[in-house]
Amino acid sequence: MADLLTADAVREELGGLSDWSGDPTGIGRTVQLGSFPDAIAVVDRVAAVAEELDHHPDIDIRWRTLTFRCVTHSAGGVTHRDIELARRIDDIVRSAA
Numbered sequence: 001m002a003d004l005l006t007a008d009a010v011r012e013e014l015g016g017l018s019d020w021s022g023d024p025t026g027i028g029r030t031v032q033l034g035s036f037p038d039a040i041a042v043v044d045r046v047a048a049v050a051e052e053l054d055h056h057p058d059i060d061i062r063w064r065t066l067t068f069r070c071v072t073h074s075a076g077g078v079t080h081r082d083i084e085l086a087r088r089i090d091d092i093v094r095s096a097a
């Protein structure tokens with residue numbers, strides 16, 4: 001489960017995550033919400049999912065723009081846990097947009 005994905009595997013997974021970019025050192029996406037409270041609400045929902053998965057994204061908050069970065073810190077790179085977290089973040093962003 002904590003196995004590092006190869007560069008090819010990361011590229012392949014990114015093919016199914018059209019808003020994400022990255023490489024084996026990490027994947028990320030940026031999203032702009034309608035307001036600062038809307039952005040914080042998304043962060044709050046992502047926090048709940050991160051706790052559920054016991055896997056946490058790095059989050060940069062700038063007014064209503066959020067940047068998520070997913071990397072498995074303990075493994076030192078991207079694993080399937082990051083891909084799953086990215087999909088769950090997309091679900092939340094989609095329902096907030």
Ligand SMILES: C[C@H](O)[C@H](O)[C@H]1CNC2=NC(N)=NC(=O)C2=N1
Binds near residue numbers: 054056071
């Ligand atoms: C003990 C617990 O599993 C951890 O320390 C988790 C928590 N969330 C985590 N999130 C991420 N992104 N990488 C980790 O290595 C990590 N470790």
